[in-house]
Amino acid sequence: xxxxxxxxxxxxxxxxxxxxxxxxxxxxxxxxxxxxxxxxxxxxxxxxxxxxxxxxxxxxxxxxxxxxxxxxxxxxxxxxxxxxxxxxxxxxxxxxxxxxxxxxxxxxxxxxxxxxxxxxxxxxxxxxxxxxxxxxxxxxxxxxxxxxxxxxxxxxxxxxxxxxxxxxxxxxxxxxxxxxxxxxxxxxxxxxxxxxxxxxxxxxxxxxxxxxxxxxxxxxxxxxxxxxxxxxxxxxxxxxxxxxxxxxxxxxxxxxxxxxxxxxxxxxxxxxxxxxxxxxxxxxxxxxxxxxxxxxxxxxxxxxxxxxxxxxxxxxxxxxxxxxx
DNA sequence: CGCGCAAACCGCCATG
DNA sequence: TACATGGCGGTTTGCG
Numbered sequence: 035x036x037x038x039x040x041x042x043x044x045x046x047x048x049x050x051x052x053x054x055x056x057x058x059x060x061x062x063x064x065x066x067x068x069x070x071x072x073x074x075x076x077x078x079x080x081x082x083x084x085x086x087x088x089x090x091x092x093x094x095x096x097x098x099x100x101x102x103x104x105x106x107x108x109x110x111x112x113x114x115x116x117x118x119x120x121x122x123x124x125x126x127x128x129x130x131x132x133x134x135x136x137x138x139x140x141x142x143x144x145x146x147x148x149x150x151x152x153x154x155x156x157x158x159x160x161x162x163x164x165x166x167x168x169x170x171x172x173x174x175x176x177x178x179x180x181x182x183x184x185x186x187x188x189x190x191x192x193x194x195x196x197x198x199x200x201x202x203x204x205x206x207x208x209x210x211x212x213x214x215x216x217x218x219x220x221x222x223x224x225x226x227x228x229x230x231x232x233x234x235x236x237x238x239x240x241x242x243x244x245x246x247x248x249x250x251x252x253x254x255x256x257x258x259x260x261x262x263x264x265x266x267x268x269x270x271x272x273x274x275x276x277x278x279x280x281x282x283x284x285x286x287x288x289x290x291x292x293x294x295x296x297x298x299x300x301x302x303x304x305x306x307x308x309x310x311x312x313x314x315x316x317x318x319x320x321x322x323x324x325x326x327x328x329x330x331x332x333x334x335x336x337x338x339x340x341x342x343x344x345x346x347x348x349x350x351x352x353x354x355x356x357x358x359x
Numbered sequence: 360c361g362c363g364c365a366a367a368c369c370g371c372c373a374t375g
Numbered sequence: 376t377a378c379a380t381g382g383c384g385g386t387t388t389g390c391g
Binding site: 276277278279280283294326327329330333334 | 379380381382383388389390391
């Protein structure tokens with residue numbers, strides 16, 4: 035797997051009304067991947083049917099035409115800002131053609147609505163931004179919509195929840211192609227522009243991995259279910275009957291990061307989910323996510339995401355008629 | 360902000 | 376000999 039020689043083309047499609055942040059996530063993440071030998075395995079091509087395309091805020095020109103997505107290995111479909119607008123039939127046609135020629139296709143956020151309209155999700159599981167999962171499920175009864183996951187992997191067709199989950203999904207694809215180490219390094223290198231509130235910070239690298247090791251996978255699932263409990267290294271080691279030393283080594287080789295870092299990131303991840311989709315106050319969220327004190331929670335949250343929990347909550351959610359709680 | 364204790368990290372090495 | 380394990384302990388990191 036480390037010796038991938040052929041260039042892998044990632045086509046990012048854009049269209050009128052696209053959420054540019056979703057598209058940027060894919061461009062930034064894939065273009066930053068570097069293998070140990072220094073080789074960049076992905077070529078990112080932004081493609082559109084018409085040019086220039088109009089977003090809600092500005093116009094942009096994509097350097098490639100839609101016909102090019104048929105020769106891509108991966109096609110990324112970012113979200114439209116308005117899910118009630120009919121997607122461009124031309125785009126749907128090209129997505130089907132790309133699928134037929136073997137490309138894997140992934141949507142970010144409300145991009146799932148476009149995949150759904152193209153028929154590619156029929157009979158499959160899918161997810162989208164939490165505020166419109168109901169809408170998706172109602173409009174497409176033949177799709178099994180799961181509102182409780184970050185992303186869904188159907189082998190060749192992928193969907194992801196909010197913007198954060200879009201990063202997770204990109205890293206998941208990178209991990210499938212090049213392994214955990216490369217994906218973890220990419221996450222570390224990816225300096226995302228959360229320009230709204232703060233400067234540039236490291237982003238989180240997390241989500242469920244590709245571990246063939248069964249005991250290891252169940253440990254990660256166990257962590258997920260026990261985020262609010264004590265998750266010291268000793269506890270984790272006991273859980274799988276390993277010494278702390280061996281556990282630490284296994285973690286590094288399978289996930290690219292040490293155990294405590296993993297746990298922290300999962301806790302931050304979970305707290306983000308609560309901030310995005312619940313009305314719990316910061317103290318409650320800190321406790322639910324397993325932080326000893328809300329002061330510590332605020333501190334860690336800011337260190338990792340670059341913004342405070344409350345401004346994170348304020349800056350999330352998409353434009354939609356749906357009510358928030 | 361900073362102090363002090365405790366935990367985590369990780370190179371090193373003995374052991375099976 | 377090649378390799379995985381896990382204990383040790385110096386240093387770093389994190390939490391209250």
